[in-house]
Amino acid sequence: MSDFKFKIPKHLEVPMGAVIPAPVKENPGMITGNWRTERPVIDHEACTLCLNCFIFCPDACWHLDEKTEKMMWNARYCKGCMICVNECPADCLTPQNELDFPKGVVRLDKPF
């Protein structure tokens, strides 16, 4: 799923001061989607776009897609802490077991 290849440098190849490039949109070196046992499932009909999930997610896994006006969830990095479910005032988010999804991370041979 990910085309990120982890290249481990030799000790002399590590730059001075261990300076490394900054990530742009996400950090593919540390994928955390395989941590979760439950995932939040959104009901777009009931969503009022209050943006609580966007602002309270510690992993920045929710964002508003301005074209479709829908909240989008980042499956690769969501750790399944369920803060979004707890803070949703419209109750449009429900936790669902990761095993319920045929392509869930726990069913993959190599999760991401």
Added chain:
Amino acid sequence: MANPVKTQNLEHIKGIRKVPQEEYYVPGHRTCQGCGPALVYKLVSKATGPNSIFLGPTGCMYVANTSYLCSPWAYPWMHTQITNGGAVASGIEAAYQVLIRKGKYKGELPNIVVMAGDGGSIDIGLQAMSGMLYRGHDALFIMYDNESYANTGIQTSPATPYGANTTFTPPGKKIPEGKVLFPKDPPQMVIGSHPAVHYVATASVAYPVDLINKVRKALNYKGPAFLHLHAPCPKGWLFDAKKTVEIAKLAIQTGMWVNYEWEKGEYTYQHTPKEYKPVKEYMKLQKRFDHLTDAHIAKMQAFIDAKLKAPGKPIAVPVQGPREMA
């Protein structure tokens, strides 16, 4: 001929919809599920924008974020030792001032932010923080308070509340309450003895827009500022990961945490409830307070009641030191 220092002007935002959608603290870090400090980092990064330099004294937000050869920061970030977060920020700010004066750097002065934990600011890193604030460097010192040394396995720190169970203060037969000492008051330490500081504030993850505005206001000041941010830690305080924001809200409703601003001598209070709930409601949700008896909770309540008479101001509290008790 001296060149003028151009500073950034960060605008005040009115609501959750005006919060920038761009992420500068990107997904992909090893913090625990429901991490409060990570939420603080995300909100502070949204407030400062991309033209910033962040410094991370050793703590959770250094150790858990820097996985081998990758990091989640989309802006320059540097690790400093736990003792010298403030000193490194001073050096970076002074270097920028010289480069601008000599005309070798033409851009705006970046936002220099130190993200120190409670150990890196008011315990081990106290002298560097105090030095930076005393010398008046144009940098922001943020203390994200998860009330323990969480990265090494929840040891007690001077910000840990009375009665908490940590690996250094386990409750037992001789000391049934766990931690005996009452915590320090970091904003008061800064307000009381640093004449160069004109802005000190406390904020909580429960009110993110307020937190972002306080960070921006602190950065707009041409001089040092200090922020004390409340960041519940599910692993250290032993509560369910989904309750991070709920606990932060409850802390404000019970008076365990008070949001206020201190601006050139004037105090303003935010999010004060009409009536404070008993602290027991906050404590019973956290397993670190499970062992406390009613007598211990009454002691805590008396401490909080005294504090709430004038939050953020130096007043007498009914606390007995360990030598007085013996």
